[in-house]
Structure formats: structure tokens, C-alpha cells
Amino acid sequence: MANDLTPPTTADPMAPMICFDLYAASQAFTRVYKPLLAPLGLTYPQYLVMLNLWSDAPLSVGEIGRRVSLESNTLTPLIKRLQEAGLVTRTRDPDDERRVVVALTDRGQALEAQAAHVPGCILEATGMPQAEIEALQRTLRGLTRTMLDAAASK
Amino acid sequence: MANDLTPPTTADPMAPMICFDLYAASQAFTRVYKPLLAPLGLTYPQYLVMLNLWSDAPLSVGEIGRRVSLESNTLTPLIKRLQEAGLVTRTRDPDDERRVVVALTDRGQALEAQAAHVPGCILEATGMPQAEIEALQRTLRGLTRTMLDAAASK
DNA sequence: ATTATTTATATCGCGTACGATAATAACGCA
DNA sequence: TGCGTTATTATCGTACGCGATATAAATAAT
Numbered sequence: 001m002a003n004d005l006t007p008p009t010t011a012d013p014m015a016p017m018i019c020f021d022l023y024a025a026s027q028a029f030t031r032v033y034k035p036l037l038a039p040l041g042l043t044y045p046q047y048l049v050m051l052n053l054w055s056d057a058p059l060s061v062g063e064i065g066r067r068v069s070l071e072s073n074t075l076t077p078l079i080k081r082l083q084e085a086g087l088v089t090r091t092r093d094p095d096d097e098r099r100v101v102v103a104l105t106d107r108g109q110a111l112e113a114q115a116a117h118v119p120g121c122i123l124e125a126t127g128m129p130q131a132e133i134e135a136l137q138r139t140l141r142g143l144t145r146t147m148l149d150a151a152a153s154k
Numbered sequence: 155m156a157n158d159l160t161p162p163t164t165a166d167p168m169a170p171m172i173c174f175d176l177y178a179a180s181q182a183f184t185r186v187y188k189p190l191l192a193p194l195g196l197t198y199p200q201y202l203v204m205l206n207l208w209s210d211a212p213l214s215v216g217e218i219g220r221r222v223s224l225e226s227n228t229l230t231p232l233i234k235r236l237q238e239a240g241l242v243t244r245t246r247d248p249d250d251e252r253r254v255v256v257a258l259t260d261r262g263q264a265l266e267a268q269a270a271h272v273p274g275c276i277l278e279a280t281g282m283p284q285a286e287i288e289a290l291q292r293t294l295r296g297l298t299r300t301m302l303d304a305a306a307s308k
Numbered sequence: 309a310t311t312a313t314t315t316a317t318a319t320c321g322c323g324t325a326c327g328a329t330a331a332t333a334a335c336g337c338a
Numbered sequence: 339t340g341c342g343t344t345a346t347t348a349t350c351g352t353a354c355g356c357g358a359t360a361t362a363a364a365t366a367a368t
Binding site: 071 | 354357
């Protein structure tokens with residue numbers, strides 16, 4: 001650790017931090033999403049949940065969680081906020097009283113049309129051709145799987 | 155055990171979400187970092203701050219914020235926790251009383267050696283050769299810049 | 309059938325993120 | 339000099355993200 005001549009100034013401690021680059025890119029997306037989603041009254045995680053409901057509602061809390069990689073400790077309050085906003089309903093599944101089924105209200109359903117322009121705006125903001133984006137997605141998914149496996153095998 | 159990699163359904167609403175892939179990859183890193191940093195008593199954002207202090211302490215709050223892309227609303231409580239842990243000191247800059255200068259304590263300084271193995275563990279967990287990681291970093295940094303420019307120009 | 313285990317949500321606490329705002333110090337200029 | 343402006347940090351409120359734990363329903367085991 002102690003060395004008197006190595007230059008700490010030239011070595012940027014953030015330079016090798018791939019995780020930081022991922023974080024920064026993710027935050028940059030959030031900034032682009034925010035002005036698009038704010039008029040709809042949605043945060044980005046809420047938008048991800050609504051995307052899945054627009055596609056496949058009704059869905060249980062657990063099924064939503066599997067799709068957006070969140071668990072009930074995050075999803076329960078998030079979905080309650082969507083409920084308070086009048087976008088979804090939460091009801092116990094009669095066939096399995098453990099489950100809570102989330103469905104769209106008319107207002108929640110109607111919001112889909114108002115959000116239709118969002119994906120195009122995001123794609124445009126990336127400034128990358130679709131093929132390059134898909135290549136990046138493949139790289140990221142492979143990396144994610146490798147990291148999760150590493151974390152699991154400990 | 156929350157995990158979904160490839161969409162088995164035809165119309166997966168998450169499929170085109172590059173932002174979600176970034177988020178998932180970032181979370182995967184967090185899971186690998188956590189068991190490495192927990193013995194040091196650090197969270198990942200705290201580790202990023204300490205990295206910069208190990209390299210260039212003392213640093214003002216604003217300078218740290220510029221390096222880790224966080225502002226005082228997040229950094230002030232974070233650094234106070236580092237202070238309560240006995241790792242750093244916070245003092246007003248006599249030359250400019252607006253600034254708060256963050257410096258390392260002996261314990262904070264000593265922690266660098268205990269964290270020396272972390273970057274290597276992360277690199278190993280990615281399973282990617284250094285060159286490929288650097289290529290990914292370049293892609294992400296370009297994308298980040300483009301997105302931030304898009305957000306600013308709007 | 310009773311008990312044990314698993315599954316599905318919910319609750320709690322801590323630590324980020326971040327927009328909005330406040331408080332104080334330093335600076336620019338008439 | 340005085341005063342408006344900018345810069346730096348802190349405070350507040352809302353919303354995630356997640357580990358740990360709790361609760362209740364469904365299922366498996368004995």
C-alpha cells in the first residue's frame with residue numbers, strides 16, 4: 001500500500017468500474033424517461049409494471065415480480081400507489097387466497113394509448129440503430145447471467 | 155431466486171427495454187459486491203466514495219459528487235454515515251467556508267488494504283476478458299453521453 | 309386428520325436517488 | 339460600500355431496492 005512514487009493522480013479510481021458505467025447509463029435513461037412519464041403520473045418502475053399489465057393483465061403480484069425482477073417488499077407499496085392513482089385494482093384470487101391479483105381499471109387501460117409514444121422516444125434518444133441496441137442487450141444479458149451465477153455459487 | 159432471462163412468450167413487453175437490461179446488470183453487480191463489501195461495513199455507493207478518497211483525499215463534497223454522479227442530497231447523509239463509522243472526517247474549508255472537506259481517518263485509510271482484493275474479484279465474476287469489458291465500457295459511456303445530451307436538449 | 313413445509317404477500321428498517329427548497333458564504337458590480 | 343447573484347452544502351419529502359421477518363393459505367408428510 002505504501003509507495004512513494006506511484007502516481008495516484010493519473011489513475012482515475014472510477015476508470016475500471018464497469019458497474020459505475022452501468023449505473024450511469026441506467027441513470028441517463030431515467031432522466032430521459034422522467035419527462036415522458038411524468039405527464040402520465042408514472043415513475044419508471046411503475047411504467048414497467050403497467051407495461052406488463054397492458055400486455056397480460058390480470059397478473060398476480062408474484063408474476064409481475066418475476067417479470068420486472070422485484071419482490072413483494074418493493075411491489076406491494078408500488079402497486080398500492082397505482083391503486084390509489086386509480087389505475088389498477090387489487091383483489092384476492094378466490095382460487096388461491098394467498099395470491100393478490102392486479103387488474104387494470106378503465107383509467108389504467110386508457111393510459112396505454114397515452115404512453116404509446118414512449119418506446120419510440122427512448123429508441124430515438126439512444127441514437128443507436130436497433131441492431132446495435134440488440135447486440136448490447138445480448139451482451140448485458142449474458143453478463144447478468146454470469147454475475148448472478150457467480151453470486152449464487154458464492 | 156427471481157430470474158427471467160429470455161422471453162418464452164412471443165410478445166414480451168420487457169423485450170425491447172434496454173433500460174431494464176441495464177438495470178438488471180447493475181443489480182447483478184450489486185449482488186456480487188455485497189458479500190465482498192459487507193465485511194468492510196460498506197455499501198456499494200459508500201465504496202465508490204471511499205475509492206475516490208483513497209486515491210485523492212481530502213476532497214470536498216462537491217468534488218466527490220462530480221466523481222460519483224451524486225449530489226449533496228444523497229452524499230451528505232451517506233458521508234455522515236461514513237463519519238459515524240469512524241472512516242472519515244468532515245470539516246469546513248477555512249479558505250471557503252461554503253465547502254465541507256472530507257478526509258480519511260486512520261481507520262478509513264487502513265480500510266484500503268482490506269478492500270484491495272475487491273476489484274479483482276469483480277473482474278473475475280464478470281467472466282469477460284479485460285478487452286471486452288473495456289469495449290462494453292466505451293459503448294456504455296457513449297450511450298450515456300448521447301442520452302444525457304438528449305435529455306438536456308429537450 | 310394433524311402437523312410440518314412450502315408458497316404468496318405484506319411489513320419493517322435502512323440506505324440510497326432525486327426534485328424542491330433553504331441557509332450561508334463568496335463574488336460581481338454599480 | 340452595499341446588494342443582487344452565484345456557489346456550496348444541508349434539509350425535506352417521496353419513491354424505490356432489498357434483507358429480514360411476519361402472516362396466512364395451500365400442500366406435503368406422517
